[in-house]
Amino acid sequence: MADKIISHKIIVAGIGPGNPAYMVPEAVQAIEKAQVLVGGKRALAQFSASEAGKQKTMAIGGDIPAVMNFIGENLARQDVVVMVSGDPGYYSLLDALRRGFPQEAIQVIPGISSFQLAFARLALPWHEAELLSFHGRVPAEGKLTYSKGRLLGMLTDSKYNSHTISELLMERGWPSEAELAICSRLSYEDEAIVKTTLGQAGNLPVQGNCVLVVIG
Numbered sequence: 001m002a003d004k005i006i007s008h009k010i011i012v013a014g015i016g017p018g019n020p021a022y023m024v025p026e027a028v029q030a031i032e033k034a035q036v037l038v039g040g041k042r043a044l045a046q047f048s049a050s051e052a053g054k055q056k057t058m059a060i061g062g063d064i065p066a067v068m069n070f071i072g073e074n075l076a077r078q079d080v081v082v083m084v085s086g087d088p089g090y091y092s093l094l095d096a097l098r099r100g101f102p103q104e105a106i107q108v109i110p111g112i113s114s115f116q117l118a119f120a121r122l123a124l125p126w127h128e129a130e131l132l133s134f135h136g137r138v139p140a141e142g143k144l145t146y147s148k149g150r151l152l153g154m155l156t157d158s159k160y161n162s163h164t165i166s167e168l169l170m171e172r173g174w175p176s177e178a179e180l181a182i183c184s185r186l187s188y189e190d191e192a193i194v195k196t197t198l199g200q201a202g203n204l205p206v207q208g209n210c211v212l213v214v215i216g
Ligand SMILES: C[S@@+](CC[C@H](N)C(=O)[O-])C[C@H]1O[C@@H](n2cnc3c(N)ncnc32)[C@H](O)[C@@H]1O
Pocket: 016, 017, 018, 084, 085, 086, 087, 088, 089, 090, 091, 092, 112, 113, 114, 115, 135, 154, 155, 156, 157, 183, 184, 185, 186, 187, 188, 208, 209, 210, 211
C-alpha cells in the first residue's frame, strides 16, 4: 500500500478566492489534466471536465472519511487532484490529508488566500497582521484581546459574521470607533469592500463568509 501511495500524488491545488483570474497557472493545468478530481460542489461545477467519463469526481461534503477513502482508493492507480479554496495552507482539507496520507505523497500548489486579496484591496501591508479564523471555530480567548494598533484579519461564517464578531470584540474591550473593513465576495463581480467601525457594523447588512479586517 505504501509503495502504491508514494508512486502517485495527491495534488492539493489552491483555487484562490473564487474568480479563475486569481488562480495560478500551475493549479489551472493540474485541474485540467486531472483524471480524478475532488472539491467542493461549486468548484466541481466550475472546473470539472464537461466531457462525460473523462474525469472521476467526488464532492467534499460533510463526510470527510468517505472523501479520504475515495482518495486512497484512486491513489493506488493515479494522481488525485484536490481543489481547496484560497491557499491550502490556511484552514483547508490539507490538515486531514496530512493525517491520512504520508507527507511525501502530498504536493501543494499555493493559491491566493482570501486574506491576501482583502489586504490587497485595502492597500494594507499584512506583515503585522494577526490572522484568525471564525469559520466553524472560535479562536482562543487570549487571541481576541484589545491592544492599541493591533491589526486583525478574520475569516467568518454565517454564525460568526460581521455583526456577532464586532459585538464579541467590543465585549473584549475593543473601542466602538475601531476601524473595520468588511470584505465580501472577493474577486467576484459583486465584490464589496465596506469601511466602517465596530460600533456601526450592526447597523449595516450582516455579512458572513467574508473577511473582516479590524485596526485597534
Ligand atoms: C474554509 S475557509 C478557507 C480559507 C482559505 N483557505 C483561504 O486561504 O482563503 C473559508 C472562509 O474563507 C473566506 N473566504 C473564502 N473565499 C472568500 C471570498 N471570495 N470573499 C471573501 N471571503 C472569502 C470566508 O471567511 C470563508 O468563510
